[in-house]
Amino acid sequence: MLKRLPRVVREQQMLDAAVQVFSRRGFHAASMDEIAEVAGISKPMVYAYLGTKEELFLTCLRREATRLMEAVAAGVRPASRPDEQLWNGLRAFFAFVGAHRDGWRVLYRQARSEPHFAGELAGMRARIVEVVASLLEGACAQAEAAKPARPDDFLAMAYAYVGAAESLADWLADHEEEDPEHTATRMMNFVWVGADALLQGRVWRAQAE
Amino acid sequence: MLKRLPRVVREQQMLDAAVQVFSRRGFHAASMDEIAEVAGISKPMVYAYLGTKEELFLTCLRREATRLMEAVAAGVRPASRPDEQLWNGLRAFFAFVGAHRDGWRVLYRQARSEPHFAGELAGMRARIVEVVASLLEGACAQAEAAKPARPDDFLAMAYAYVGAAESLADWLADHEEEDPEHTATRMMNFVWVGADALLQGRVWRAQAE
Numbered sequence: 001m002l003k004r005l006p007r008v009v010r011e012q013q014m015l016d017a018a019v020q021v022f023s024r025r026g027f028h029a030a031s032m033d034e035i036a037e038v039a040g041i042s043k044p045m046v047y048a049y050l051g052t053k054e055e056l057f058l059t060c061l062r063r064e065a066t067r068l069m070e071a072v073a074a075g076v077r078p079a080s081r082p083d084e085q086l087w088n089g090l091r092a093f094f095a096f097v098g099a100h101r102d103g104w105r106v107l108y109r110q111a112r113s114e115p116h117f118a119g120e121l122a123g124m125r126a127r128i129v130e131v132v133a134s135l136l137e138g139a140c141a142q143a144e145a146a147k148p149a150r151p152d153d154f155l156a157m158a159y160a161y162v163g164a165a166e167s168l169a170d171w172l173a174d175h176e177e178e179d180p181e182h183t184a185t186r187m188m189n190f191v192w193v194g195a196d197a198l199l200q201g202r203v204w205r206a207q208a209e
Numbered sequence: 210m211l212k213r214l215p216r217v218v219r220e221q222q223m224l225d226a227a228v229q230v231f232s233r234r235g236f237h238a239a240s241m242d243e244i245a246e247v248a249g250i251s252k253p254m255v256y257a258y259l260g261t262k263e264e265l266f267l268t269c270l271r272r273e274a275t276r277l278m279e280a281v282a283a284g285v286r287p288a289s290r291p292d293e294q295l296w297n298g299l300r301a302f303f304a305f306v307g308a309h310r311d312g313w314r315v316l317y318r319q320a321r322s323e324p325h326f327a328g329e330l331a332g333m334r335a336r337i338v339e340v341v342a343s344l345l346e347g348a349c350a351q352a353e354a355a356k357p358a359r360p361d362d363f364l365a366m367a368y369a370y371v372g373a374a375e376s377l378a379d380w381l382a383d384h385e386e387e388d389p390e391h392t393a394t395r396m397m398n399f400v401w402v403g404a405d406a407l408l409q410g411r412v413w414r415a416q417a418e
Contacts, residue, residue, distance in 0.1 A: 028324070082408060115237070118322040143408040156392070159380045160373040160399045167372020171365055183365070190369045194403020199291060199352040 011049055014039045018050075019060050023102040027057055027110050027117075054116065057106075061117060064100065064107040065124050069131075071096040082139035083192055087206065089135075090165070090184040090191075097169040098180030104173045108166065125162065133158035164190060181206075220258055223248045227259075228269050232311040236266055236319050236326075267329060270320050273312040274333050278340075280305040291348035292401055296415065298344070299374070299393040299400075306378040307389030313382045317375065334371065342367035373399060390415075 005013075017039035021030045032053055036043040050056045075092025076085050097104045111117040133154040140149060165187060172183045188204040214222075226248035230239045241262055245252040259265045284301025285294050306313045320326040342363040349358060374396060381392045397413040 083405065086404065112321060113324050113327040115322050139404075139408065143410075153395070156377065156380055156395050157399060159376045160396060163376020163379075164369040164373035167368045167375070168365065170372075171368045186362070186365050187369060190366060190403075191399070192404045194399075194406060195295065195348075195401050196292065197403060197406070199348065201352075 007049075010041070014041060014046055014050055014056075015060055015063055018056050019064065019103055019106050022057060022060060022110060023105045027053075027114055032056075057110075057117065058120060060106055061111050061120060064103040067100075067103075068093070068096050068107070069128070076135070078135075078138065082142065083188075085135065085139065086192060087184070087188055090187050091181060093165060094169065094172060094180040094184040094187070097172055098178075098183070101173045101176070104169060108170060108173075129155065129158045129162050132161050136161075161191060216258075219250070223250060223255055223259055223265075224269055224272055227265050228273065228312055228315050231266060231269060231319060232314045236262075236323055241265075263325065266315075266319075267326065269315055270326060270329060273309065273316040276309075276312075277302070277305050277316070278337070285344070287344075287347065291351065292397075294344065294348065295401060296393070296397055299396050300390060302374060303378065303381060303389040303393040303396070306381055307387075307392070310382045310385070313378060317379060317382075338364065338367045338371050341370050345370075370400060 014035070018030075018035045021035045021038055025031075025034070030053070032043055032046055035056070036046045039046065046056070050059060072089055072092045076089040078085065080088070108121075111121040133151075136154045136157055137151075140154070168183055168187055172178055172180060185204065185206065189198055193202055193204045223244070227239075227244045230244045230247055234240075234243070239262070241252050241255055244265070245255045248255065255265070259268060281298055281301045285298040287294065289297070317330075320330040342360075345363045345366055346360070349363070377392055377396055381387055381389060394413065394415065398407055402411055402413045
């Protein structure tokens with residue numbers, strides 16, 4: 001006899017199966033039959049627990065986004081130096097993407113290219129931009145030498161950061177051989193060191209902890 | 210009597226009208242009736258010249274992308290210093306986006322969120338990334354102090370550049386009050402100066418020409 005699993009465990013299993021199938025087939029070609037099969041659960045039960053395919057996709061998207069944001073928040077230590085905050089945040093971000101390449105493809109690529117979900121994704125992205133902008137504002141307030149900037153400046157800068165990180169994460173998701181820590185180092189060189197210093201031979205290196 | 214216009218002029222008028230209508234309504238809600246009306250041409254003629262709504266959208270997308278790339282290519286002067294190349298390229302890029310906010314919305318946002326066109330856009334983006342990677346490689350070869358890097362490093366860096374520029378351009382398209390030259394300066398600070406030097410109070414300023 002099949003052991004009865006708590007509802008929450010069963011739901012997570014179904015979501016894991018759904019992320020896998022959406023990632024492999026794309027939203028349109030993914031079938032509820034295959035998701036049920038991968039989850040080892042009957043199709044009516046998938047519907048009963050998680051609703052239509054569209055609702056299921058949205059639930060996957062939100063779960064992956066929440067996990068990603070939690071991982072980054074756990075990485076950043078707001079009391080540390082700006083470069084350490086940035087490094088730890090980026091490291092957590094790329095480690096998450098590297099460990100959930102499937103999830104990233106669902107979260108980012110599929111959702112981005114579906115008019116139904118693009119709004120949801122844009123809302124998540126706007127919240128991430130706000131968080132990054134407030135981290136930048138905090139780092140700037142700590143730095144004595146930095147000129148005061150207007151709130152709009154932080155927001156615009158945050159758009160550039162988030163765009164660069166997204167684009168690199170997308171690249172990472174396609175490069176199985178790339179180490180996520182190395183991707184984080186690339187981004188540190190881009191964002192922290194800057195091209196001027198890079199061309200003068202300066203590079204960013206993580207310090208031993 | 211209506212003066213007969215050369216075919217190529219008439220086509221450009223229709224494309225201008227189409228970009229305007231797609232941008233205002235979105236791909237799905239845009240109607241060929243409205244495009245014909247804005248262009249001052251009968252609907253059968255729009256179909257005869259430019260095909261279905263989908264074909265018309267693709268033609269708009271390709272025209273806008275070609276114009277954008279031509280503008281950037283005309284801006285970059287490959288013989289100049291790396292920072293000047295970057296500055297002139299960014300300036301041309303953001304000036305184009307600022308002057309064609311409608312076009313950017315068609316080119317980037319609509320195409321990105323339509324599964325039909327996402328492949329076309331991804332192909333264009335890949336070509337832009339290649340160009341940026343080869344510019345980076347050229348700049349690095351000029352710089353004596355910079356460490357030799359592998360081709361993959363330039364490609365990854367190019368993804369970060371293109372992602373940051375896209376994200377900021379998207380922001381610019383939504384901010385009518387923002388001066389494109391100022392956006393280019395933001396990007397120079399992000400890319401060229403880097404956060405470390407910025408927090409030490411260094412900023413990038415365009416030199417008088």
